[in-house]
Amino acid sequence: MPVSPAMAEDLAREVRELYESAETALLERLAAALEAGIDSPRWAELKLAAVGNLRSAVEIISAALQQDADGATARALIAAYNRGRQAAVAEMGGLDIGRELVARDVLPNAPVVDRLAASLAEDTRPLYVRITRAIIDTYRRVIARASGTVLLGAMTRRQAAQQALNEFANKGITGFVDAAGRSWNLASYAEMAVRSVTARAAVEGHTDALTELGLALVIVSDAPLECPLCRPWEGEILTINGQSGPHTVRVDHAVQPTRLLARRRTVAVHVAGSLTEARAAGLFHPSCRHSLAAYLPGVTTRPPHHATPGTTYADTQRQRQIERHIRAWKRRQAVALDEVTRRRAGAYVRKWQAAQRAHVAAHPDLRRKPAREQIDRAI
Known part of the structure; x- marks a missing residue:
């Protein structure tokens, strides 16, 4: 997995x-x-x-x-x-x-x-x-x-x-x-x-x-709604602890012939760089949608491209922006010095929550995350 x-x-x-x-x-x-x-x-x-x-x-x-x-x-x-x-x-x-x-x-x-x-x-x-x-x-x-x-x-x-x-x-x-x-x-x-x-x-x-x-190679998934930092690494093969920069290595095929066939099979693999290098460039940043899997030479294939018609990375950032507005007005409620101010802040909370519902409804690839709209009051 x-x-x-x-x-x-x-x-x-x-x-x-x-x-x-x-x-x-x-x-x-x-x-x-x-x-x-x-x-x-x-x-x-x-x-x-x-x-x-x-x-x-x-x-x-x-x-x-x-x-x-x-x-x-x-x-x-x-x-x-x-x-x-x-x-x-x-x-x-x-x-x-x-x-x-x-x-x-x-x-x-x-x-x-x-x-x-x-x-x-x-x-x-x-x-x-x-x-x-x-x-x-x-x-x-x-x-x-x-x-x-x-x-x-x-x-x-x-x-x-x-x-x-x-x-x-x-x-x-x-x-x-x-x-x-x-x-x-x-x-x-x-x-x-x-x-x-x-x-x-x-x-x-x-x-x-x-x-x-003894596995040294991994492959990056192709995720929907990727950000510009991750896009260059989509579907690429990386070394776990090896050489940085694009290069080609010849490694054993993951599936070797039976003992009756003595000759080992090898394959040439183009490597985009190291995992450390990719992470330093922004791969797997917070909220990153990409995943990493073992790469088996000669067996693993490039992941299919995930198209998201009608939804862009900018739409995901708009969702984050609306979440910030909701949290900001909830903080305004927390510092209200009178009931009128408290009710006014609550009205704006509801206004931005409605905007969030409309935004998510207009973009089926987005999912609302209620926890990101909350400010906990447990302490």
Whole structure:
């Protein structure tokens, strides 16, 4: 059975929900801290004096998030690696070459899992520092804006505070930049990082098992609605640990003649590059639809092309955009300081949900993912 990032996608869900739940709890805590005593003439003075209390509450949520996320990530990595290895068992188990592998216990490769966990920890460590700073900075900024606006007579303190909170909720806790220079908010960055590392664990579990069997080549699927990063690798053959760049190798045919025919059969195979090279170029990015399978020389054929008339990659990105709008308005609900504002945000949530239904209905190749439209409120 081929392996793909989608194989581990559900494993990242628990971690993503932890971050979304924490972000919602932080937004609600921020709004509650600002709303308390908002009609008092000493509001700004009292709020600034209470900043230490807010900081302590934020640090408690952040510490709980880090502990829960570390545990969930460790479980996800082990499960992803084992799924990848089990995929190789299923893929090769029907052949003589797979009998030994089928008989072995499926255990995670501890060094691989530990290395991936350490990599994720390094990537996400700045999140926890940024969380406290973002909330406290926003708290002070709302106080300053609300106080200044009221002095000028432009709007009430509640209106000014709500406007500033809405602006913050629209973006969420931001400031996380990936290696490509793209900016992310808290939950999206954590999801991207976890999905990426669990997908890698699944692929490495698969390729480790194939390497144990002496197989050195894999082939990339042809997936529908592919992105420009993946398109060059569709249907191509890659080496697991071999030479980078396009080249041709001569290898044994996967099916050899009987003993009565002494001469071994070989075939020439054009290789597009190495798996490491393809991944560095963008293959198997988060949300990638491609899969990887063992390539058996002389037996495996190129995958058929998946045409998707009426639906494009841009349509999938529009779906992601609508999901972001839904989540943004749900965050606006979380920071609403009065019932009127809360109901207005809810109306926009329903508006964007209707847009999502219409978009998916117009593109049969798309599937709605309700979990990506949620902000968890469990914390």
